[in-house]
Amino acid sequence: MDNDVAIEVGEMLEKVQGGLFATKSCCYRVPHIIRQLNEDAYTPMVVSIGPLHHGNSRLVFMEGYKQIYCQYFITRSEASLSDLVSCVQQLEPQIRACYSEKIDLTADELVEVIFIDCCFVIELFLRYQEGTTEDDVILSKDWMDARISHDLLLLENQVPLFVFENIYNRAFASRLQLHGGRLPSFMWFAADGYFAYFNKQQVPSPDASSVAHFTDLLRYFYLPPSHTTRRLRLPLVLGHSASELVEAGVKFQVTNKSTHGCMLDLEFEHGTLKIPHIEADDATEIFLRNIVALEQCHYPKEHYILDYVIFLGHLMKTVRESL
Known part of the structure; x- marks a missing residue:
């Protein structure tokens, strides 16, 4: 006697498209x-x-x-x-x-x-x-x-x-x-x-x-034209807001990258955190969210924009949010 459930499962699996490793x-x-x-x-x-x-x-x-x-x-x-x-x-x-x-x-x-x-x-x-x-x-x-x-x-x-x-x-x-x-x-x-x-x-x-x-x-x-693939999958570590970093003696400096500059060109040198100037408008959040979604789906090992957004999120935390 045929197993009706097995037949149905087989027919269902035959219709499956794609795979885990597409x-x-x-x-x-x-x-x-x-x-x-x-x-x-x-x-x-x-x-x-x-x-x-x-x-x-x-x-x-x-x-x-x-x-x-x-x-x-x-x-x-x-x-x-x-x-x-x-x-x-x-x-x-x-x-x-x-x-x-x-x-x-x-x-x-x-x-x-x-x-x-x-x-x-x-x-x-x-x-x-x-x-x-x-x-x-x-x-x-x-x-x-x-x-x-x-x-x-x-x-x-x-x-x-x-x-x-x-x-x-x-x-x-x-x-x-x-x-x-x-x-x-x-x-x-x-x-x-x-x-x-x-x-x-x-x-x-x-x-x-x-x-x-x-x-x-x-x-x-x-992204910079010559960005490289990250070699290690290390978590982004930053547990303090901008106000907390200032209290700890860290200075902030806005840099202007005139030619082929990248907003990801963050530098920390001699106690000063240098952050490239960016222009933001009403659409900036939309674009960043869609790029982050693309990275989550398509660039799981190269999520540079996601790291940048997380970095800014930590900096903008209030004291209440940090508690």
Whole structure:
């Protein structure tokens, strides 16, 4: 007599996707234990990119705008719509493997979502660089432009960078600089164009192969270009607040790193703690939280930004909190 439970368990296990040792994932949903600290910091407010927030009722109004941008992009592309869609279809298994959780979309549905979203972003970058703003429904409204740029940097709102590059390269194959043309790479439009504002430390643009997506690009902006992998997994030890350190005789000095400086370049020398100057605004917390979430998921041995946030947290503790 067959064991019905064993049969059901076997069928269930056959449907399991991925594994404990998957190494291709780079797009993540923020773990609940991190997300619950500030739900809004990880949730797109205006536009969804990729499958994780696709269909969100709060973001549906942007779908029409994305499709209009997609039409403009196809018009300026030297490749046909069929060629561009085929490009994404060929990459579909690779794209799906980049998400750490199961995507409940068919292959065709995922291709459609990725294609529309990527074309929208590429067209947005091109129009931004061209200064096409007067009649543009997005770029003509400062609040919408700013909010979209923030949404594009959220960890849960990512499409792997190689997808953008493949579509972009196929669309403008004969005009790219690498083929003797005048059109720069997609990475240039991202790092030196649309997201240049966030590169406060003016670090050189990264090689596209070294960046997984836009959240990873933001992390690159915060880190020194030649950071090294930590050799030992030692805990960050600092048990005193700034006020306690001052009472103990420690002096604080703000340093200005003008060229290719890094906010992580902390120095303690002759009783003086030197901390690089940073510019913070309303979005700083959002960006740091998303980079920290990326490090927790993707860089478990290289969590430099997390260490920095913990360091500042200790310094800012009040006497009451230290007790």
